[in-house]
Structure formats: C-alpha cells, structure tokens
Amino acid sequence: MTAKFVTFRHIDNHVIMDFAQSTNFFLVFILDIINIFMAEFQSLTTLIKRLEAATSRLEDLATPSVSNVVANNLSRNSIGGQPTLASSTSNNAGSKSEVSPALDAYNGITEGPLKKFLELSKIIGGPISEQSHSVEDIFIAQRDFIYISIQSTKPKTTETFVELIRPTQRALEKVCSYTENNRPSPFFNHLSTVSEGIAAVGWVSVDQKPAGFVSDMKDSSQYYANRVIKEFKEKESSHVDWANSFILLLTELQSYVKKYYIDGLIWNPKGADPETFIGRNLKLNSSSTGASSSSLSPPPPPPPPPPPPVFVDDISEKGPVDMSAVFAELNRGESITANLKKVDNDQMTHKNPNLRDSSVVSEVGVKVHKKGPAAPPKPASLSLKKPPKKTLEGNKWIIENFENDSNILIGDAAINHLVYIYGCKNSTIQITGKINAVTIDSCQKTGLLLGSAVSAVEIVNCKSVQVQIQGKTPTISVDKTDSGQLFLSNECIDIEIVTSKSSSINVNLPGIGENGDYAEKPIPEQLKSTIVDGKLISVPLEHSG
Structure with missing residues (x-):
C-alpha cells in the first residue's frame, strides 16, 4: 500500500511539473507578442507625433500668406485711402462668427420674400412698381443699420440714433408719399397695403417685444391686402400673389426679430463709437457677411466754416484786450474823464430842436452795420392748402380740411364706425344714426350735429366749436380747447364731461331755461x-358779490 502511494505521488508531481513548464512557455510566448506589439505601437505613436509637427509647421507657413492676401484685398477695397470697416474697428468688435448669423438671416429675407415682392410689383407696374423701389431701399438701409449695431456701442443720445436711422426714415417717407399722392388711383388699396405695413421696420426703436410691434403693423397691412385679394381674386391672380407676398415679407421679418432680437436691438458694448458711422455709405454685399465683405466710403467733407461776425474787423483792429490796462483805467478816479470831449450847446438835442428834426448822427468813428431788408410776409395765396377729404377707410370716417362748408353729411354710418374730423374751418358736420366715437381735432369755428355715440365725443386743440347731441352719449372729453358750446338732449343729462387745459366751455341743458329753452x-x-388731514381737496372757486 505504501509503495503504491509513493508511486502515485511521484507520478502526480511529474504531471504538475509538465503542466507548469507548458504554462511557463505559453506565458513567455504571450509576453513576446505583447512586447512586439508595444514596440510597433511606440513607433506608430512617434510617427503620428512627427506628422502633427509637420502639419503645424505647414500651417504656420501658410497663415502669413493668407493674412497678406486678405490685407491686400481690403486695401484695394478701401476708397480714397480710407480704411475699411473691418480695419477701422477693434478686433473684438465682432468677428465673422458674431456677424454672420444675424446678417445671414436678414439677407435671407432680402434674397427671398423681398425679391419675390419686387418681381411681382414690377409685373403690375405703375405706382406699385415705383413704390416697391423705396421698399427695397428701406430693407437695404435697415440691413446697414443692423450691421452698425453689431459693430458699435449703443448711441448715448437720441440725436445720434436719429442720424443713424435717417436713411430708413427718408425711404419710409417716400413710401407713404406714393399713397398720399395716388388716392384716386385704382391701386390705392395696394399702396395702402405697403404704407400701413412697412412701418414694421420701426422695430429697431422698440425696447421690449419688438416682434409684437411687427405683428401689429402686419395686421394693419392685412386689412388692405384682403381688399386687394377680394377685388382681384376673380380677375388677375398676380395681384393676389402680390398681396400675399408682402404679407409673407412681414411674416418673415417678424420671425427674424423674434429669433435674433426678441428683447430689442442688441448693440456691441465693446464696439466703436456710433457717431463714426454717421454719414458713411455702407456698401454691404447681401451674399456674404462679416466685416471683410464690406467697405466704407470716406466720410463727407466737413461743412465750410460759418461767415465771420460783423464785428470781427473792429476787434481785430483793436488787438487783444489787456485786463491790467482796464483796471489801471478804472483806478484813475476822477481823472478818467479828462479825455472826454466837451459837447457844445449847439450839439445838444435837448437845446437844439433842429437836430431832432434832422435825425442825422455823425458817422465819424462809428461803423454802422446795415441789415438787409426784412423778408416780406408770405402771401396767404401761396400757403399750402390741402384738399378737403371725406372717405371711409375700413371702419373709420376721415373728414379733414373743409372750409366754409355747412353741408357735410354722414348718413350711412354704422354702430362700429369711428369718425375723425381734422383741420376744418367754418364748417358744419352732421352725423345721423348711432356710431362708436367721434374725435374733433384742430378745428376752428366748426359745428357737429351728432345723433348718438356708443363710446365718447373727444374735442382736442380746437377753437370756437359747437357740439349738439340729439340722442345719447356717455362721455364728452375736452382738451386744449378755447371756447366751446355743448348742447345736450334730454337723453344724455347724466353725461360725464371731462375737461383739461381748456377755457370758455359752456354746457347747455335743455328745458330748464326761460320758456323751456336751453340754460x-x-x-x-x-x-x-x-x-x-393730509389730503389735497380741490373745489371750483366761487366768486360772491
């Protein structure tokens, strides 16, 4: 038993030793493979590092060349030796990554909806095509203004802001003038569509929620656009497409403002002085963005100096005044009058009446500076007189510039209609039925005969007006008016009358005077x-006596 056990152990040890040797050989084999792989990996790492170093060196060599090319291009684009905008502003005034998003999006508007609107306007032609050119000028001017806001700080004064926005303002006035000058035109609704909606570009002056302002202007334009669509949907589809294209233009502008300027126009706090941009002609390329894509024309030459004052020659002859000499003269006391010339009796006007009659004064030592003749007053016949107008625009009646006309009648007014009366003299307006409200503005010696008003009657900046209410109205408001007569009916005895900055306003009450007349x-x-008790109480001042 013992021998067998020993033999078993002997055999077991050999097996174990053989297994250990095999395992050791396998481990050595694996380690050799790992060493070979690591050697190759280190070689690969070294190769990659060498490639990176070579690439970096090539980039360093290429960068100066590119910079020189860009600098040369900017130098060629500058006009009259003046630096371009990119070279004249600081590096942190806005890189391409800062400039591109807002300008790229705005260029998308000018190249998309605006371009489509201009094409359709050209097809229709006439005043619509002419007005569209001014619309294009407005959007170009606003793109320049947005570019200036990216490159400069916020203007410190209102005057600076107004000067920067002036190109846009001039184009706006031109757009509105087309509407005013073409009222009889069959395309009046077209022109009004543009003039009512183009004011949306004023969002740059709205500090809070400018997108809402654009939306309001779009709604005003939509009213006239709907008229165009209703009139031409069965006639010419190009007019319908034209109206829709302008509304789409305003819609895109609203989306643009909501995305990039949701809280108002953004200025660059590290930018240049905005006054340096006043009067400059920005020529931005709509197909590219960034400062490198624009150039500036030189600023206009300064205006010539004003003419010298009329007394400059006298001052230059005397030379500079020495204050020590002045005080020396004052300290002379009574002797200061020694150099005065004695006036004889025949030179005194109170002793020689003939001098008063001649009214001649010696010109010795005195320079008389004559003034030119005063400009004669402008004749009344040359004064600008606007034509009278009585029109219904939407739900608003406009009555203005009537003189010496007592037959102005609005007989088909509705309960939702508003009436605006402006600049009338010596005239009477009659309104039958019930309307919403009436405003009388800047009228003289004008009367109004009104049926009923749902809201109020307002009188502003008038002289000598009379208003008679035949039915009922809840309120009459009088502001900055001199002399007015208000005649009430029995139905509006409970009326409220509000006055401010007005004088000589009288209310005539029915049925309580003598013989039942007005009181x-x-x-x-x-x-x-x-x-x-710490409260201010005001009551009408009554005079007794």
Missing part, C-alpha cells in the same frame, strides 16, 4: 385746493 352752465376754470 347755459359754464364749466369752472378756477379751482381752489386745500389740504385737509
């Missing part, structure tokens, strides 16, 4: 204010 009651103009 005139003046509205107080003087108030007496007292302080009672």
